[in-house]
Amino acid sequence: MRFRFLLILFWAFPLLASVEDDAAKIIDQFYDLQFVQAQQSANRLEAIDPKSPAGSFYRSVAYYQRYLLEEPRDPRTFQLFLEASNLSYRKALRLMGSLPAMSHYYQGAALGFQARAFVTRGHYAAAIPRARKGAEHLTKALELDPSLIDADLGLGMYYYFLSRVPPAAKPFAYLMIGMWGDREKGLALLLRVAKEGHAARREAQSILSAIYGSQREQQWDLALPYLRELMNRYPHNPRYRLSAVYILERKGAWKEAAEMAAPDSDWLDMLDPMIRAQADAIARYRVAENRLFEGQTREAGRWLEGLAGQAASPTIKEWFALRWGNYWDAMGQRERAMSYYQSIHAKHPRKLADQFMATPFPSGPRDVMPNRWPLSSIPE
Numbered sequence: 556m557r558f559r560f561l562l563i564l565f566w567a568f569p570l571l572a573s574v575e576d577d578a579a580k581i582i583d584q585f586y587d588l589q590f591v592q593a594q595q596s597a598n599r600l601e602a603i604d605p606k607s608p609a610g611s612f613y614r615s616v617a618y619y620q621r622y623l624l625e626e627p628r629d630p631r632t633f634q635l636f637l638e639a640s641n642l643s644y645r646k647a648l649r650l651m652g653s654l655p656a657m658s659h660y661y662q663g664a665a666l667g668f669q670a671r672a673f674v675t676r677g678h679y680a681a682a683i684p685r686a687r688k689g690a691e692h693l694t695k696a697l698e699l700d701p702s703l704i705d706a707d708l709g710l711g712m713y714y715y716f717l718s719r720v721p722p723a724a725k726p727f728a729y730l731m732i733g734m735w736g737d738r739e740k741g742l743a744l745l746l747r748v749a750k751e752g753h754a755a756r757r758e759a760q761s762i763l764s765a766i767y768g769s770q771r772e773q774q775w776d777l778a779l780p781y782l783r784e785l786m787n788r789y790p791h792n793p794r795y796r797l798s799a800v801y802i803l804e805r806k807g808a809w810k811e812a813a814e815m816a817a818p819d820s821d822w823l824d825m826l827d828p829m830i831r832a833q834a835d836a837i838a839r840y841r842v843a844e845n846r847l848f849e850g851q852t853r854e855a856g857r858w859l860e861g862l863a864g865q866a867a868s869p870t871i872k873e874w875f876a877l878r879w880g881n882y883w884d885a886m887g888q889r890e891r892a893m894s895y896y897q898s899i900h901a902k903h904p905r906k907l908a909d910q911f912m913a914t915p916f917p918s919g920p921r922d923v924m925p926n927r928w929p930l931s932s933i934p935e
């Protein structure tokens with residue numbers, strides 16, 4: 556059973572009128588991967604209203620977003636996230652007597668995000684009880700105050716992703732989380748937040764783009780408008796551009812995908828140095844992949860040559876090797892192509908390499924490298 560499907564968590568951002576502008580700024584900052592600014596803004600928000608759980612909650616999210624992108628991941632960043640999240644949870648508890656809906660809202664948000672973080676670390680025993688309690692708190696918050704539209708984001712995610720659990724595991728999933736999956740209801744709630752939500756609106760758009768752009772849904776034309784909007788709004792976050800490139804590839808729009816990857820344009824210059832090299836390598840890889848599929852073999856070779864020495868994970872480097880094999884096949888040098896195919900070990904490119912060993916490129920599948928970076932806690 557894939558526990559990851561059972562532990563999809565939510566973002567819940569209740570806004571008090573007095574701090575709405577500051578909260579909105581923080582949300583835009585951490586979506587745009589401006590972590591230092593987001594943490595500073597969260598500190599100011601906390602200073603405005605020390606009793607509110609909002610400041611510490613947003614600070615925790617900024618730390619979590621940074622943790623997802625670190626390579627290697629720094630346990631100190633995770634600890635900072637956990638400390639801020641626990642502080643937010645304690646402050647939410649203190650609101651129970653005066654603002655019960657808000658109290659449940661933030662308790663659910665803090666517990667849910669902790670569960671989401673523990674899933675990232677593979678600590679399911681810690682994640683499951685937090686997920687269940689988080690869902691209970693969100694449900695209670697909406698019962699007390701139906702106007703908290705943003706809370707539908709978390710519930711929508713639960714309904715949708717629990718619907719993807721294999722049938723035999725559904726009763727077990729219900730026992731763990733306390734909810735049955737419902738694809739249609741989940742999507743309806745997410746769409747409502749994407750259109751009518753407040754602070755959670757951008758996250759709903761991001762989640763919907765991931766759902767529609769997944770291997771399971773393959774609703775490319777529904778995903779792309781969200782990705783284009785998010786890409787333009789958050790130019791410092793490469794996830795949305797690279798996701799749009801991937802989807803264009805899946806549609807077979809090779810030329811358009813390569814043009815959007817645009818590794819020689821200035822969008823890469825705007826990225827934090829922490830992620831710039833990895834984004835640059837993937838953008839260049841995408842151009843090479845698309846040029847190969849277009850039949851522009853020599854140009855693809857020039858892009859592949861530019862990948863030499865690029866920072867990338869071992870698995871991504873094996874995709875580089877796969878495309879070198881495709882290049883030499885297309886150039887009629889079968890022996891050199893085979894040497895690349897034989898060097899590949901990672902599961903997905905290995906399967907493709909086996910097919911190209913049997914049937915030289917350009918025959919064979921047009922599978923593209925999966926869209927797995929920057930890391931998202933939204934499952935495929």
